[in-house]
Amino acid sequence: MTFSTMLSTMADGMLKTGAIFFLTLIGSLPLGMIVALLRKSRFTLVRGIISVYISIMRGTPLMLQLLVWYFGPYYLFGMNIGNWRFPALIVGFVLNYAAYFAEIYRGGIESIPVGQYEAAEVLGYTKTQTFMRIILPQVMKIIMPSITNEVITLVKDTSLAFTLAYQEVFSLAKQISASQTSFMPFVIAGVFYFVANYVVEIAMNRIEKSMDYYK
Amino acid sequence: MIIEMNNIEKHFEGLEVLKDISFGVDSGEVVSIIGPSGSGKSTLLRCATFLEKIDGGEIIYMGQKAAHTDEQGNAVYVPHHEMGKFRGYCGLVFQQFNLFPHYSILKNITDAPIHVQGRSRDEAEATAMELLGKMGIADKADAYPYQLSGGQQQRVAIARALAMKPEILFFDEPTSALDPELTGEVLKVIRQLAEEKMTMVVVTHEMPFAKAVSNRVLFMDGGVIVEQGDPREVFENPKEERTRQFLRVFEQ
C-alpha cells in the first residue's frame, strides 16, 4: 500500500472522527445547559435524577458507557443492533459530555454575583430575559477556558469509538498498521489529532478574545 | 402619595426585621433613612422595590394596591402580569452599583427601556445621552463599567434607574462603597435631582447630606421607625433617647 492510498483510506476515517466531534458538541453543549438548569429545579426528584446521572457519567469510563449504549439494547430488549453502532456512539458521547459541560455551566452560573439578578429584577426583566441577556453572556466568558479544555479532550476521546469498531481514524490506523505491518498509519493519525487540536485551540482563542472587551 | 407602606412585617427565619412599619412618600419629597447596622433599612427598601416579599401589611403605589394582607393574615401580591406595572413605578440604586459588566455604559442605560418597556432605540438612546450629560459623564457612553471609577459607575447606575422614568427612586447607601473623595460627585447628582423634585428615599450615613437635602428624616432601629420629622428637628433636637445615642456615636 502506497503512502497516498493509505492517506486516502484514512481520510474517510478523519471525516468520521469529525462527525463524532461535531455531533457531540452540537448535542452536548445545549443539553449540558438544560442539565445544569434542571439541577437547580425546585423538584427534589428532578434534582436527584440529574445528580445521579452526572455522577454516573463522570464516575465510570466513557469506554464502558459506549459499550453499554451499543450492546445494552440487545441484551436488555433483544433489539437488532445492526444499524445502531453510530447512533449508540453519538448518544454515549453526547450524554457523557453534557454531564461535564453541565458542571462547568453550573460553576459559571453560581459565580455570577446575586446583585446582577437583583439589578435585572428591579429593572423589570423577566426571568428568561435576565438569564439570556444578563447572566448567560457573563457565564460564557467565565467558562470559556474550561470549555476549551473539554473540547480538546473530546478531540482525543473520539478515538474511543474504536471500542465499537467504528471506522474512524484511530480504528483505521490500527487495522492498516496490522495488515500492512507499517508504523506509518499511527504517524498519520498522530499528526491528524495534533493538527485538529491546533485548529481547536486557535478557534477557541478567537472566541475567548472576542469576549475580552470587558472585565 | 407615590408610595404607602402600611403595617409592614418582615422576618427572616424567625428573626423579625421589620415590625409593623408604616410610612409614605409624597410626590417630590426626599426622605432620608438613617439608623444603625441591622436596623432593617435595606430590607425596607428591598420590600418597597419587590426584591423581598413582605409577610404582612400592604404596599400601595399611586393609590393602587400592590400587596395586601388577607383574612388569614397572609401577604398577597397582585398577579404576576400586573407586577411589571408596579416595578415600573420604582427604581433602586444599589450600594454596589450592580452595573452589567458586559454592556457598554449606553447599553446599560438603554437595554431595559428597550427590552422591558418596549421603547424605541432612538428614544432610549436620546434619553440615555441626556441623562449621561446630566451626570457629567456623556463622554463615557461607549466605555465599559470596568473602565470607570466607582463614582462614575454609581452615576451610571442612577442614570440607568432614571431611564425607566420611575415615580420614585430608592437609594441604598449609594456612597458607602466609594472612596471619600468620590462620594461628593454622587451626592451632588442626588442633590440636583432633589432640586428637580424627583421623589427619592435615600438610606445614608452621610448626615450633613441628609440634613441639607431631605425634607424628612426617618430614624430606624430594631425594625421600627423610632423617630421621624424635619431634618433639623431630628438632628438638632431629637425627641427619642435612642436617636440621640445614635447621633452622638456618629458625631465621634
Ligand SMILES: Nc1ncnc2c1ncn2[C@@H]1O[C@H](COP(=O)(O)OP(=O)(O)OP(=O)(O)O)[C@@H](O)[C@H]1O
Ligand atoms: N436574606 C436574609 N436572610 C436572613 N437574614 C437577613 C437577610 N437580609 C437581612 N437579614 C437580617 O435582617 C436584619 C436587617 O438587615 P438590613 O440589611 O435590612 O439592615 P440595614 O439596616 O440595611 O443594615 P446596614 O446598615 O448594615 O446595611 C439584619 O439582622 C440582617 O442580618
Ligand SMILES: [Mg+2]
Ligand atoms: Mg443595608
